[in-house]
Amino acid sequence: MAFTPLLQDLLAALRCLPGVGPKSSQRMAFHLLERDREGAQRIIRALGAALERIGLCTRCRMFAETELCGICGDARRDAGLVCVVETPADVIAIEESGVYRGRYFVLLGRLSPLDGIGPDQLGVPVLESQLGDGITRELILATSATVEGEATSGYLASLAREHGLRVTRIAHGVPMGGELEYVDAGTLSHAITARTPVMTER
Amino acid sequence: MAFTPLLQDLLAALRCLPGVGPKSSQRMAFHLLERDREGAQRIIRALGAALERIGLCTRCRMFAETELCGICGDARRDAGLVCVVETPADVIAIEESGVYRGRYFVLLGRLSPLDGIGPDQLGVPVLESQLGDGITRELILATSATVEGEATSGYLASLAREHGLRVTRIAHGVPMGGELEYVDAGTLSHAITARTPVMTER
Numbered sequence: 536m537a538f539t540p541l542l543q544d545l546l547a548a549l550r551c552l553p554g555v556g557p558k559s560s561q562r563m564a565f566h567l568l569e570r571d572r573e574g575a576q577r578i579i580r581a582l583g584a585a586l587e588r589i590g591l592c593t594r595c596r597m598f599a600e601t602e603l604c605g606i607c608g609d610a611r612r613d614a615g616l617v618c619v620v621e622t623p624a625d626v627i628a629i630e631e632s633g634v635y636r637g638r639y640f641v642l643l644g645r646l647s648p649l650d651g652i653g654p655d656q657l658g659v660p661v662l663e664s665q666l667g668d669g670i671t672r673e674l675i676l677a678t679s680a681t682v683e684g685e686a687t688s689g690y691l692a693s694l695a696r697e698h699g700l701r702v703t704r705i706a707h708g709v710p711m712g713g714e715l716e717y718v719d720a721g722t723l724s725h726a727i728t729a730r731t732p733v734m735t736e737r
Numbered sequence: 738m739a740f741t742p743l744l745q746d747l748l749a750a751l752r753c754l755p756g757v758g759p760k761s762s763q764r765m766a767f768h769l770l771e772r773d774r775e776g777a778q779r780i781i782r783a784l785g786a787a788l789e790r791i792g793l794c795t796r797c798r799m800f801a802e803t804e805l806c807g808i809c810g811d812a813r814r815d816a817g818l819v820c821v822v823e824t825p826a827d828v829i830a831i832e833e834s835g836v837y838r839g840r841y842f843v844l845l846g847r848l849s850p851l852d853g854i855g856p857d858q859l860g861v862p863v864l865e866s867q868l869g870d871g872i873t874r875e876l877i878l879a880t881s882a883t884v885e886g887e888a889t890s891g892y893l894a895s896l897a898r899e900h901g902l903r904v905t906r907i908a909h910g911v912p913m914g915g916e917l918e919y920v921d922a923g924t925l926s927h928a929i930t931a932r933t934p935v936m937t938e939r
Binding site for chain 2: 537538539540542544545547548549551552553554559561562563564565566567568569571572574575576578579580581582583584585586588589594597598599600604605606622623624626627628630643
């Protein structure tokens with residue numbers, strides 16, 4: 536085989552990256568070794584610093600370098616709204632929409648008893664202490680529209696109601712600009728069942 | 738913005754990888770930080786070791802951890818055949834075909850005067866010393882079928898002929914199992930021009 540032992544180690548290590556298989560790990564390794572050794576050094580440094588210094592916000596479990604993340608530490612955000620999402624990537628997606636000015640809570644997963652993922656693994660005790668802090672008014676459920684995501688939402692909704700909070704779920708339906716023809720049956724069926732009244736102008 | 742400074746550094750560093758843009762760098766970074774910190778450590782270690790200890794074979798310019806690569810150091814390979822390729826990935830591809838038992842020479846590029854890539858950058862002096870060593874019998878040209886690849890081949894062919902060596906070029910044409918309908922016009926036109934006589938059985 537034409538791969539040296541260290542090259543084999545490198546290919547195997549690069550396959551830890553999501554979406555990277557044998558072909559692309561080879562492409563990445565060869566590119567770095569042939570043409571971008573400086574870039575490889577940069578990856579080593581950035582990854583090392585990230586592993587060492589990026590942890591979770593103690594309040595919302597988003598990635599943070601300090602005790603509180605930038606959102607939880609921002610006094611201009613509405614601390615009364617808490618939007619529950621499954622992953623840090625969900626926070627980024629909602630932030631990019633630009634419409635939300637409340638806080639988040641990142642579960643880092645969803646309820647899945649068979650995999651040993653219960654409320655404790657999702658940080659629910661931390662969330663619950665915030666639900667009863669007298670500041671939170673509304674819990675917005677933005678978990679995924681999967682069986683486990685819905686179960687997680689249902690569980691959190693009942694918790695929030697025990698604390699007398701308003702509970703909402705993000706809207707599901709046909710994407711804006713989406714053509715009905717290309718929307719899957721499950722989404723369409725939900726969109727019809729969950730139709731909303733139209734206000735007519737007088 | 739919800740990205741911390743170190744996270745921004747990491748995303749920028751991951752974009753040094755070929756084929757990795759903003760979306761996939763985020764996916765990779767979040768995956769490693771959320772779910773595979775051990776994998777991230779493994780990438781750091783493997784990349785560091787590779788940068789430090791993988792260099793080029795002094796004879797053929799393939800990646801090697803020692804002075805000679807595994808192929809050049811293998812006495813069972815036919816030292817009289819030298820196959821010239823552009824990249825280490827080409828060596829891997831030919832090795833995987835399993836049919837070739839000679840040596841290689843890796844140009845790590847192709848002639849491109851406008852980009853300042855001449856014979857010296859491609860290691861041609863090293864190759865030329867081997868063409869005149871009395872061991873090499875045949876130079877097999879396996880550079881790419883592009884304008885620059887063809888120019889590189891033409892240049893190396895004249896060098897090899899000066900040393901009285903046999904010079905061959907790998908065959909180009911319709912891929913095995915390829916349907917004519919889906920083959921591009923350039924390949925088809927070459928396949929027809931370069932048609933070979935068929936031996937009829939008697």
